[in-house]
Amino acid sequence: MLTGWEDNLLAGIVTLNQILTAGIAITAFSLLIYALTFNLRDRVARSFAIILLSVVVIFTCEAIQSTVQSADWIELFLRFQWVGLVFLPASYLHLSDALLVTAGRPSRGRRRMVVRGAYLVSAGFLILLELGYLVGPLAANALPAPHLQRTIWTEIFTIYYLVLMLLAGVNFIRAFGRMLTRSGRRRMLYLMAGATAPALGTYPYLLFGSSFAARYPLLFWSSAAIINFIVGVLIIIMAYAVAFFGVSWPDRVVKSRLFKWIMRGPATASLALAVLTIVRRSGELFGLTYNAFAPVSMVATVLIMEHLITLASPLWDRALFLGGDQAEMNLLQNIGERMLTQSDLRQFLEAILAAVRDHMQSPSAFIAAFDNASLSLLINAGRPFLEKDHLSEALQEITEEGHKEFLWNNTWILPLRARRTVNMDLDQTPPLLGLLGVAMPHSQPMEPDQRQGLWLLADRAALALEDRLLQQRVFRSLEEIEPQVEMIQRIRAMGRYETTATLSEDLPSDSEMAEKVREALNHYWGGPKLTESPLMNLRVIQETAKKEYDGNMPNALRAILKRAVDQIRPEGERRFTSEWILYNILDLKFIEGRKVREVASRLAMSEADLYRKQRVAVEAVAKAIMDMEASLDSK
Numbered sequence: 001m002l003t004g005w006e007d008n009l010l011a012g013i014v015t016l017n018q019i020l021t022a023g024i025a026i027t028a029f030s031l032l033i034y035a036l037t038f039n040l041r042d043r044v045a046r047s048f049a050i051i052l053l054s055v056v057v058i059f060t061c062e063a064i065q066s067t068v069q070s071a072d073w074i075e076l077f078l079r080f081q082w083v084g085l086v087f088l089p090a091s092y093l094h095l096s097d098a099l100l101v102t103a104g105r106p107s108r109g110r111r112r113m114v115v116r117g118a119y120l121v122s123a124g125f126l127i128l129l130e131l132g133y134l135v136g137p138l139a140a141n142a143l144p145a146p147h148l149q150r151t152i153w154t155e156i157f158t159i160y161y162l163v164l165m166l167l168a169g170v171n172f173i174r175a176f177g178r179m180l181t182r183s184g185r186r187r188m189l190y191l192m193a194g195a196t197a198p199a200l201g202t203y204p205y206l207l208f209g210s211s212f213a214a215r216y217p218l219l220f221w222s223s224a225a226i227i228n229f230i231v232g233v234l235i236i237i238m239a240y241a242v243a244f245f246g247v248s249w250p251d252r253v254v255k256s257r258l259f260k261w262i263m264r265g266p267a268t269a270s271l272a273l274a275v276l277t278i279v280r281r282s283g284e285l286f287g288l289t290y291n292a293f294a295p296v297s298m299v300a301t302v303l304i305m306e307h308l309i310t311l312a313s314p315l316w317d318r319a320l321f322l323g324g325d326q327a328e329m330n331l332l333q334n335i336g337e338r339m340l341t342q343s344d345l346r347q348f349l350e351a352i353l354a355a356v357r358d359h360m361q362s363p364s365a366f367i368a369a370f371d372n373a374s375l376s377l378l379i380n381a382g383r384p385f386l387e388k389d390h391l392s393e394a395l396q397e398i399t400e401e402g403h404k405e406f407l408w409n410n411t412w413i414l415p416l417r418a419r420r421t422v423n424m425d426l427d428q429t430p431p432l433l434g435l436l437g438v439a440m441p442h443s444q445p446m447e448p449d450q451r452q453g454l455w456l457l458a459d460r461a462a463l464a465l466e467d468r469l470l471q472q473r474v475f476r477s478l479e480e481i482e483p484q485v486e487m488i489q490r491i492r493a494m495g496r497y498e499t500t501a502t503l504s505e506d507l508p509s510d511s512e513m514a515e516k517v518r519e520a521l522n523h524y525w526g527g528p529k530l531t532e533s534p535l536m537n538l539r540v541i542q543e544t545a546k547k548e549y550d551g552n553m554p555n556a557l558r559a560i561l562k563r564a565v566d567q568i569r570p571e572g573e574r575r576f577t578s579e580w581i582l583y584n585i586l587d588l589k590f591i592e593g594r595k596v597r598e599v600a601s602r603l604a605m606s607e608a609d610l611y612r613k614q615r616v617a618v619e620a621v622a623k624a625i626m627d628m629e630a631s632l633d634s635k
Contacts, residue, residue, distance in 0.1 A: 009218070010217060010218050010221060013218070013221045013222055013225055014221055015277065015281060016225050017221055017224050017225040017228060018063065018066050018067070018277070019270075019273065019274045019277055020225060020228035020229055020232060021059050021062050021063045021066070021228060022059075022063040022270070022273055023232055023266070023270035023273065023274070024055070024059045024228060024231055024232050024235065025055075025056055025059035025060040025062075025063050026265075026266050026269045026270050026273070027232060027235060027236065027262075027265075027266035027270065028052050028055040028056045028059065028235060029052075029056045029060075030261065030262070030265035030266045030269070031052055031235070031236075031239040031262075031266075032049055032052040032053060032056060033265075034239070034243070034258070034261050035048060035049045035052065035239075035242070036049060043098040043101065043102070044095065044098045044099060044102055044242060045242055046098075047091060047094040047095040047097075047098045048095055048238070048239075048242045050087070050091040050094065050095075051088065051091045051092065051095060052239075053084075054084040054085070054087050054088040054091055055084065055088075055235070056084070057080065057081065057083055057084030058081050058084035058085060058088075061077040061078070061080050061081035061084070062077075062081060064077050065077035065078055065081070065146075071138060071140045071146075074138060074140065074146050075137075075138040075148070078138065078146070078147065078148050079129065079135070079148065082129050082134065082135060082148075083126065083129070085161075086122045086125040086126050086129065086134075086157070087119070087122045087126075088161075089118065089122070089160065089161050089164035089165055089168075090115070090118035090119045090121070090122040090164065092164060092165060092168040092195070093114065093115050093118050093164050093167055093168045093171070094115050094118075094119075095168070095195070096167070096168040096169075096170075096171030096172050096175070097111050097112070097114075097115050097171060099171065099172065099175040099188075099191070100171055100174060100175050100178075102175075103174075103175040103178040103179065104178055105174065105175070105178060111171075114167075118164060121160065125153075125157055125160075128153055133151060133153050134151065134153045134154060134157060135148035135149065135150065135151060135153075135154055136148060136149030136150065136151050137149055168195075172188075172191075172192045172195060173192075175188060176188045176189070176192060187241045187244060188241070190237050190238070190240060190241040191238060191241035191242065193234060193237060193238075194234045194235060194236075194237035194238025194239070194240075194241060195238055196234060197230070197231045197233075197234030197235040197237075197238060236262060236266075239258070240255075240258060243258050256317055259316070260309070260313060263305075263309050263313075264306070264309055267305070268301075268302055268305040268306065268309075271301055271305060272298045272301040272302050272305070273298075275297050275298060275301045276294050276295075276297065276298040279293050279294045279297045280294045341606045341607075341608060342597075342600055342601075342605075342606040342607050342608075343606060345464055345467075345468055346379060348464050349367055349378070349379045349461060349464060350379060350381060352367075352457050352460055352461050352464075353365045353366070353367065353379065353380075353381035353382075354381060355457055356381075356436070356438055356454065356457050357381060357382060357438075359450065359453050359454060359457070360412075360438050360440070360446075360450065360454060362382070362438045362439050362440060363382050363383055363439055363441065364380065364381060364382030364383045364384075364385060364439045365380075365381050365382060365436070365437060365438045365439065366378075366379065366380040366381070366385045366436075366437045367379050367416075367434060367435070367436055367437075367461055367465075368391055368434050368435045368437070369416075369433060369434035369465050369468075369597075370432070370433060370434055375391055375392050375395065375434070375435070376391070376595070376597075376598075377391065378434065378597075382439070383439075385437070385439075391435075393408075394408045394413050394435060394437075395435075405446075405451070405454075405455075407440075410439065410440060410441060411437045411438065411439050411440065412437065412438045412440055412446070412454075413435055413436070413437050414435065414436040414437075414438075414454065414455065414458040415432055415435060416432070416433045416434045416435060416436055416458060416461055416462035416465055417431065417432055417433060417462060418431050418433055418462065418466045418469075419462075419463070419466065433462055433465040433466055433469065434461075434462075434465050436457075436458045436461055438454070471607075472596070472607065513622040513623075513625070513626055514615075514618050514619045514622040516533060516534055516535050516622075517535070517561070517564075517618055517621050517622040517625065518618045519533065520533045520535055520557060520561060521561060521586070521590040521618065521621070522590070524558060524561065524590050524591065524593070525593060530554055530557060530558065531553075531554045533557060535557055535560075535625070536553045536556075536557060538625070538629050539629060539632050540560060540625070540628045540629045540632050541553065541556050541557050541560055542556075543632065544556040544559060544560055560625060560628065561590075561621065561625075562591070563624075563628075564621045564622075564624035564625050564628070565583065565586045565587065565590075565591065565621055567624045568582055568583045568586065568617065568620050568621065568624065569583045570583065576602070576603065576604075581603065581613060582613065582616060582617040582620060583617075584602075584603060585599065585603065585610065585613055585614050585617045586617050586618075586621065588602060588603075589614065596610065
């Protein structure tokens with residue numbers, strides 16, 4: 001028999017336990033979504049997702065049934081809770097087997113059969129649950145809480161639960177023993193420690209109906225609250241260890257993404273739920289059946305947490321995840337945030353041309369830029385520039401002097417030059433980037449103030465064109481190194497846990513093939529990347545050359561590339577819509593040989609987006625060629 005203060009203490013502990021139970025359910029569900037989103041292709045992550053699903057079912061049902069009053073609803077959620085319980089030991093054995101396979105100890109058939117048998121046994125217990133044999137009827141007024149009565153099958157399941165957890169533990173230890181790297185052993189320790197969480201957190205529910213739980217409710221609920229707190233921490237540690245499986249991101253990206261996910265999801269939702277519960281229970285103590293502060297406090301908690309996370313995320317990234325790479329990552333982040341996109345460049349140049357027309361009272365103005373050694377009209381303001389086809393003639397009037405304008409066809413032309421670089425000689429003229437043209441119908445001379453203001457605007461336009469040129473080089477460089485970076489990250493990912501991974505592994509076939517195809521497409525109409533392409537070693541190229549092109553390998557390669565591009569073409573009449581985007585990029589840029597700027601303008605996208613879509617299109621062409629080769633080999 002408990003005294004008054006013990007009753008109050010027990011009520012507080014039960015409330016705390018309910019909050020922790022709901023928090024675990026929220027955390028497990030959030031981490032389940034994370035696993036299903038980012039690394040479901042890995043077998044370890046898949047088996048871990050099954051464990052998380054079981055934990056979500058168990059703790060969600062426990063959290064709901066602790067708040068309902070109807071005996072029928074309590075019994076419904078308690079029975080549904082056992083669905084997660086019966087499959088938890090089998091999923092643990094499944095996870096341990098996947099870890100052994102990843103560690104270089106594949107099953108010879110016996111472990112696989114044991115895992116499948118465990119799932120079958122769990123399915124059998126589920127049938128017993130449905131028939132009413134696994135657990136008995138509801139004990140609504142029993143201590144320490146309403147629960148389903150125990151039966152002989154409950155005792156048998158408890159033994160089955162402990163045996164499978166023991167077998168899974170043995171497999172965890174075997175997998176740990178096969179880890180060769182320090183990072184692999186450390187993360188395996190995290191995984192083993194975190195793996196105790198669901199088993200530890202669900203075992204108290206097996207004690208319902210026992211004499212211990214009924215005799216010592218205060219000790220039982222105190223132990224359950226402590227265990228739930230430990231479970232909440234350990235399940236995050238386990239998710240952290242599993243997050244590295246099946247992904248090729250750098251460690252800092254995995255850590256940062258998971259940490260931000262936890263803070264925005266489980267931490268925010270659990271804190272909001274805790275505040276809501278405390279405010280609502282506090283109101284009940286004062287006789288308020290409806291507390292208006294409850295929803296307000298919950299909304300305020302969510303908004304404050306999201307605001308704090310937004311402010312703090314750059315700080316914890318620098319402090320926890322970047323380490324000595326902080327300067328490099330800050331540089332890349334600044335480039336991404338301050339990158340001058342095609343739309344940004346156009347807006348900036350339009351503003352400059354508007355200022356030029358106002359300053360000179362001109363009916364029209366234009367800016368032309370060099371693209372692959374040819375001059376073309378980049379942007380025009382005012383009336384159409386009718387002489388754009390003869391724009392190259394204006395280059396003949398340009399002298400080697402720096403700020404020297406000239407009159408051409410009633411248009412003032414100002415050369416736009418790059419700034420002097422460090423490696424440039426003092427007497428060397430900076431390279432020409434483009435032209436600024438201002439139409440003057442009456443060919444009146446410029447006043448000194450007009451000239452000074454016009455050249456100030458021209459220098460700003462030249463700065464924008466120079467940045468555009470530098471960014472194009474950056475995009476091309478990133479496009480060149482992306483396959484190699486992807487390969488390195490994939491090898492690093494294998495080396496985290498797989499003892500059989502070797503750094504001498506060749507490039508993955510899809511990345512290697514895509515790189516060769518991209519080089520050949522760049523020289524589609526002639527060049528060493530086509531005539532000396534390694535793709536000519538493919539049988540499909542050699543057979544095509546013999547049968548259709550009298551042994552001419554470059555023509556055969558060009559034909560196969562065209563066929564692969566045509567396979568990507570959607571059916572119907574050609575349109576410039578989203579489903580045609582990959583084909584249009586390949587056809588315009590490689591087959592027709594148009595300039596990057598022209599293709600981007602035609603397809604209404606930025607050059608950065610064009611390069612990203614181009615990579616996807618080239619990979620599709622590479623896959624089509626590989627399919628041709630595979631079909632030829634199968635004959």
